[in-house]
Amino acid sequence: MDETTDNVKTIVGKDLSGYIKKSRLESLLEELFGKKIDVSMSNDRYWFYAPPPTPTQISRLPIYNKITPFDPILNYSHIDSRVLNNTMMFTLSETDRRAGEKDVFDRWWQYPSNIVLEPSIVNLQSYSDRMSDARPTLFCGSSLETEVEIIDVRASSEGSRAFKAEFCTSEDVEQYISQTATPTTRIISLHCQNSLEPLKITEECLNKVLSFHHVGIEFLDLLFAFGGKPRESEAGLGGLTSFTADMSYLLVYVEESRGKEKVSWPIRQTAVFRRFAPDTPEENLWIFIHPMPNSVLKGKVEDAITHGTQFRNCTSVPQLHSLAISSYIENSRWYLKALSEEFEDIADIALTLEFSRPEDYTEAFKTLAKLQYLQERILPSHTRFNTTASIVSGLQELNSSFHDQGFLETAAFIALDNSFKSYISKYRGHVASIDLLKSRVQGVLNQLTVALTLKNQATSVDINHNMLLLTHDTVDDSATVKVVTLVTLLYLPASFVASLLGMNLFAFQGPNGNGFQISSRFWIFVALTVPLTVLTVGSWFYIAYKRKRNKAIKQRSQQKGWPGLEV
Structure with a gap:
């Protein structure tokens, strides 16, 4: 402050x-x-x-x-009114309305416990606690803020046809799902206004959608990743989770954002849930959570389903997975290129600094901060690339499994398998590139840190050297003071005695007008002065000797590790 x-x-x-x-x-x-x-x-x-x-x-x-x-x-x-609305969404006052609802949503207010077959294998309380904490940032607070898109693929005598519907209220979504005949394949697209905003759907509406389609609790693991920017603590999460019919994963990627002043590479994420049930086509389901309304993948999915007949077949499962991966994989290359160029600019400064110049010494600390910030962005990328590569590997295995079971034609299998191999090869290349860049950044960071440390040590050596010279000068001054003190001690007793006895021992003019005369009792002056001088000087030598002896004893005691003697 x-x-x-x-x-x-x-x-x-x-x-x-x-x-x-x-x-x-x-x-x-x-x-x-x-x-x-x-x-x-x-x-x-x-x-x-x-x-x-x-x-x-x-x-x-x-x-x-x-x-x-x-x-x-x-x-x-x-108090955030949006948080308040979400907190008060499911109160006891709604009990009557719930009781009157059709069973079509299967006790939606109890999600996910209403769809878990074996509660003992899932910590439902943990999911409930996490949902309570994340509710204000995950969901919009009003039904009027809802933005949901549903594409239904229906079989007809003329082949499969796609129908797209957009909804602006939760009530419209619920009515459509509950009253519309279940299609061959349904694709539900949710989105945020941007990566920092909640999903454009209320919690009640989403719970009803998930309950109606019996979406497993693993979907919540992806859902909790939204409501904020992707965090480094979750860089390794979101890998492919596959069960008998359901699969889900979280794609985390970079996307170029061009502004008027500079180009940035924000981290974004897309959640993908897929249910494949060839024996019961009405259960085929896709759910996408996009980071923005006009995401690249959302546009490609719409074009592929509404204009491409090959994607309307419910058995063409892996194609949309390939579409999701291909939408963002190329961004990683240019992101690494941008990081490399940024590193080169910083390295050019770091490797040409002259620490003898004060302005370069100041610039070194700024460069060090830039390198550390660059390292912060590089380190999570390694984990994210590995996680995405594992997702593609899992999809490749599922592709082979679908082909072996006869759900995928050989030509499509070969094309997809080659695509997945290409994706894996690219991500492995990205991992190798990020490792090299990480090593280079760490090398320059270490060099700059060592240079700053050596500069600080050199400065300390100069200070110590100057202090040593100052100490020598002080010792010389002390020796001079000591000599002056000794001479003063020699004269001090005589001066004292002379002052004591006055001038009666000397006469510059005798009683008869004679010249200078010395008293016959001058020996008294000598007898007092000499012993007093010897006593004063001797006391000074004795005190100095005693002090030196105590100091030596104390030093020896410190070296031996015992307190020593007090004298």
Whole structure:
């Protein structure tokens, strides 16, 4: 917190900064606080100083719900109406309405326990707790915010035909599913407005859809990945899960986003659920969760189903899987190229720094921060590429299984198998490339760290050398002071005695006008001065000797590990 102005330093993390422009954020803040707020950017993170927002201001600028206040003392107390609506969605007041509903949705309010055949093998309480925690960020709060697309493929005398329907309310989705005849294949597409926003479907509606189609609990593992940017902690999750008829996986990939000032590569994800039941065609089901309304895969699926006859056959299972993989696999190559170019730019600076120059020494710390941020983006990519490669390997095995069971023609099997082999080869190449880039970044990072350490050590050596010279000068000065002190001690007793006895021992003019005369009792002066001088100097030597002896004993005791003697 800025103590002079009571402003709070607020940080907009890299997960959010890619979704709002700096100029737009400044204009929103100016509108919110009534004055210009300067926004700075460092390592893809916005930060600014502004007064602590009130709940009213927070509601006017929803991004405040996700940005991180730098001051740990702050605690914004506010209520998000969307969270409140979701929390109050299933209250006791709805009991009568539930009781009157048709059984077509199979006790949807109990999902997923209503579709689990053996509760002992699933920790339903854990899923329930996680759903309660994730509810505010997973689902929209109003039926009017719903955006769901359903494509039904139906068999007819003229062949398979595809019918596409878009729904803007939850009630329309529920009515369509419950009252429309089950098609040969159904494709349900859900999406978020962007990677940070909830799904455009209410929890009630989704539970009804999943209950109606008896979608297994493994779908929730994919669902919990949404409601925010993909996290590094989940980089290894989302692998292919395959049962007798159901399979699901999470594709995590990068996608190029071109802005006016620069090109960014945000991490996005798409969930895929597939049920293949050749013996009961009415149970064939696809569910896609897209990160945005106009995703590449969503457009390709629509084109393939509505315009391509080869995808309308319920036995053509792996084709859409191949379509999903091919939609984003090429992005990885150009993402690695962008990371490599960024590394080369940083390495050119890091490898040409002259630490003897103060400005280069300062630049080294900035370069070190850039390398560490680059490393943060590289490390999760290795795991994500391996996870996607394992998904493709699993799909390849399923492809072989479908062919062996007669569900896939040989020509289609060979074409898909070759495609999957190509995908696996590319992802293995990406893994090798990311490993090499990771090693190079670590090498330059180590070199820069060592150089900074050596520079700091050299600076410390210079300081120690200067301190040594200063110590020598101090010792010389001490020796001089010691000599002056000794000489002073020699003269001090005589001066003291002379002052004591006054000038009665000497006469510069005798009683008869004679010249200079010395008193016959001058020996008293000598008798007092000499012993007093010897006593003073001797005491000084004795005290110095005693101090030196105690110091030597203390040093020996420290070397032997015992406290020593007190003298």
